[in-house]
Amino acid sequence: MRFSSLSGTSGGVTRYGRWFVLAFICVALVLVLVPAMSFGATAKVTLCASPSSVVSGGTAKLTAKVCPVPRNATFTLSAKDSAGHITKVATASAGTCGSAVFSVKPMRNTQYQVAVTANGMWPVTSSWVCVKVCAKLTLCVKPGQYCGTTISGTLTPAWNNHQVTITICQYINCWHTMKVATLTATLHQGSGDSSTYAVNWTGKHCTKYTISACVPTTADFKGACVSSCFTL
Numbered sequence: 001m002r003f004s005s006l007s008g009t010s011g012g013v014t015r016y017g018r019w020f021v022l023a024f025i026c027v028a029l030v031l032v033l034v035p036a037m038s039f040g041a042t043a044k045v046t047l048c049a050s051p052s053s054v055v056s057g058g059t060a061k062l063t064a065k066v067c068p069v070p071r072n073a074t075f076t077l078s079a080k081d082s083a084g085h086i087t088k089v090a091t092a093s094a095g096t097c098g099s100a101v102f103s104v105k106p107m108r109n110t111q112y113q114v115a116v117t118a119n120g121m122w123p124v125t126s127s128w129v130c131v132k133v134c135a136k137l138t139l140c141v142k143p144g145q146y147c148g149t150t151i152s153g154t155l156t157p158a159w160n161n162h163q164v165t166i167t168i169c170q171y172i173n174c175w176h177t178m179k180v181a182t183l184t185a186t187l188h189q190g191s192g193d194s195s196t197y198a199v200n201w202t203g204k205h206c207t208k209y210t211i212s213a214c215v216p217t218t219a220d221f222k223g224a225c226v227s228s229c230f231t232l
């Protein structure tokens with residue numbers, strides 16, 4: 001191959017077309033990549049949760065901020081469950097103030113992260129923020145005929161095929177009670193991420209009782225017990 005074909009010369013005439021195109025491409029890449037690298041090196045994205053602990057299904061507000069604020073920036077919120085699975089939850093425009101607020105209702109302990117993207121800029125992400133979730137146990141007591149009683153309730157989040165322990169105490173006087181029965185009820189799948197339980201019990205006529213339910217929760221809550229109480 002002739003040197004003249006590589007250098008862009010032919011017949012003693014210098015041609016700069018090829019070099020001009022290559023130079024133009026290099027300049028364009030610099031103009032695109034330098035702002036992106038500059039933004040990625042200087043931008044700071046934060047995410048805060050308020051409150052940081054909620055009852056299962058309760059609302060937490062996540063406030064995302066970015067500084068400096070790029071033009072046409074978008075926040076993308078992602079959630080990570082206890083198994084490490086990550087899903088995209090929502091998106092919002094950063095606007096001119098560089099912030100956005102997301103409302104979430106986690107059923108179990110969940111970590112959240114936001115990523116900021118803009119035209120021609122590499123994504124910049126915040127640290128993961130954890131919203132801790134407390135289990136919710138409900139207790140409903142419906143007296144029936146001849147002192148028959150239906151004791152039922154729900155546990156959120158679901159923990160099917162486990163046992164709820166129900167303790168029934170009888171009032172001896174205004175200040176003291178005596179345990180008279182301990183029942184167990186199996187949790188079954190309810191609506192959504194919840195379990196239900198129910199059991200029947202018969203007490204004495206014209207006697208005052210206090211009824212409580214307790215269940216050790218899933219590993220999400222480190223085995224802690226939640227309970228609910230009702231006076232009959």
